[in-house]
Amino acid sequence: MTTNLTKSINSVLKKTRNMPICSMVMVTYTYCNKFFVERGKEVDVMINAEHLYSKIATKTTQDAWSKENTHRVITFDRSSTRFLVEETQHPGE
Incomplete structure (x- = not known):
């Protein structure tokens, strides 16, 4: 973020070069x-769709869960x- x-x-600031302070x-x-x-509109849509977390947080959590299945504490x-x-290896990898 x-x-x-x-x-x-x-x-935004690159577009304001050589402008008076008030205009900047x-x-x-x-x-x-x-x-x-x-x-704010994006967040409202997510809340109305009953999403608990943002897209980035959800993807990060899903990635962590998928990696969780490939490790085992000996x-x-x-x-x-x-x-x-x-670390267990899958035949498809």
Whole structure:
């Protein structure tokens, strides 16, 4: 989210070069407001569709679950907090 927001703001500021300060502030405000309105609409659609998490969070969770099935803990020592994990290989990979 931060990287996308930074890129958006940078693209706005590139368009405002050689403009008076008031115009730069107004353009920046307009573009940021547009961004938040669009994102707000996306969130409303997700909430109405009863999604609990954003698309990125859902994809990250699904990727983690798919990787979870390919690892198995063989040994675990609680006193030294050491463990050995075996990665299972699927014939299709």
